[in-house]
Amino acid sequence: xxxxxxxxxxxxxxxxxxxxxxxxxxxxxxxxxxxxxxxxxxxxxxxxxxxxxxxxxxxxxxxxxxxxxxxxxxxxxxxxxxxxxxxxxxxxxxxxxxxxxxxxxxxxxxxxxxxxxxxxxxxxxxxxxxxxxxxxxxxxxxxxxxxxxxxxxxxxxxxxxxxxxxxxxxxxxxxxxxxxxxxxxxxxx
Numbered sequence: 139x140x141x142x143x144x145x146x147x148x149x150x151x152x153x154x155x156x157x158x159x160x161x162x163x164x165x166x167x168x169x170x171x172x173x174x175x176x177x178x179x180x181x182x183x184x185x186x187x188x189x190x191x192x193x194x195x196x197x198x199x200x201x202x203x204x205x206x207x208x209x210x211x212x213x214x215x216x217x218x219x220x221x222x223x224x225x226x227x228x229x230x231x232x233x234x235x236x237x238x239x240x241x242x243x244x245x246x247x248x249x250x251x252x253x254x255x256x257x258x259x260x261x262x263x264x265x266x267x268x269x270x271x272x273x274x275x276x277x278x279x280x281x282x283x284x285x286x287x288x289x290x291x292x293x294x295x296x297x298x299x300x301x302x303x304x305x306x307x308x309x310x311x312x313x314x315x316x317x318x319x320x321x322x323x324x325x326x327x
Contacts, residue, residue: 139253141205141264142173154253159210159222159262166218169292172204175212177223179231179263191235192242192277195267197287197294199247200305203269204289209262217292224260235265242278271312274305 140151143158146167152158169175174194180187198204208227213220232252239247249268254261274297276284286297286305297305 141266142170143167143205143207146170146173154255154264156255156257159255163210163219163222166213166216166220168216168218169212170204171201171289171291172198174198174204174206174289174292175210175219176206176208177211179208179225179227180234182234188238188242189277189279191238193279193285193287193294195235195239195247195250196243196275196277196285197289198267199243199270199275200273200287200297201289203267206265206267207262208265209257209260222257222262224257224262227254227261227263231263244276244278244284245272247275271309273309274302 139153141154143149143154143162144151147158147161147165149158149161167173180191194206198206209223209225210219211221211223212218236250239250247267247270249270251266251268253264253266255264274286274288276286279285286302287294288297288301289295
C-alpha cells in the first residue's frame with residue numbers, strides 16, 4: 139500500500155501501522171489535496187453531519203481520489219498532523235459512511251476502502267476514496283441543494299460553473315474513448 143503519508147515521509151510502500159502514523163505526527167506531515175486529517179469521526183447526533191461527510195467524500199473523488207484519516211488531529215495553523223486521537227470504530231460507522239457515499243453523493247461513490255489501525259484507546263481509520271470516472275460528484279446539502287466540492291491543496295473549495303462543465307466534458311470524453319477502444323478491440327478480434 140502506498141499512501142500520501144508514505145509519500146510525505148519518503149517511505150517505501152507498506153502496510154499502514156502505528157509506527158507510520160506516529161512518524162507522520164513526529165514529522166508534522168501536512169494535509170494535501172489527497173490527504174485530510176480528522177480528529178474524530180462525524181458525530182451522527184449533530185444535524186448536518188451527513189452533509190459534511192458527503193462534502194468530504196465528493197471533494198476527494200472530484201480531485202483524483204485521496205485519503206481521509208480519522209483519529210489524527212491537525213494543527214490548525216500549519217495544517218499538519220499534530221496528535222494521534224484514536225476513535226471508536228465499528229462496522230456501524232463504516233456502514234454509515236458507505237450509506238452517505240451512495241445516498242448523499244451523486245452519482246454515488248463506489249470502491250471506498252477502509253484501513254483500521256488499532257491503538258490501546260481506539261483506532262485510527264484511513265478511508266481511501268478512489269479517483270472516480272463519474273466525476274464531477276455532487277454533495278447533497280440539506281434537502282434540496284447540491285454542491286460540487288473539490289480539494290485545493292489542504293482545503294475544500296466549491297467548483298465554479300466552468301469547472302463543473304469541464305468535469306462533465308472530461309467524463310463523457312473518457313467514456314467515448316473507452317467505447318472506441320473496446321470497438322477497436324472487437325474489430326481486431
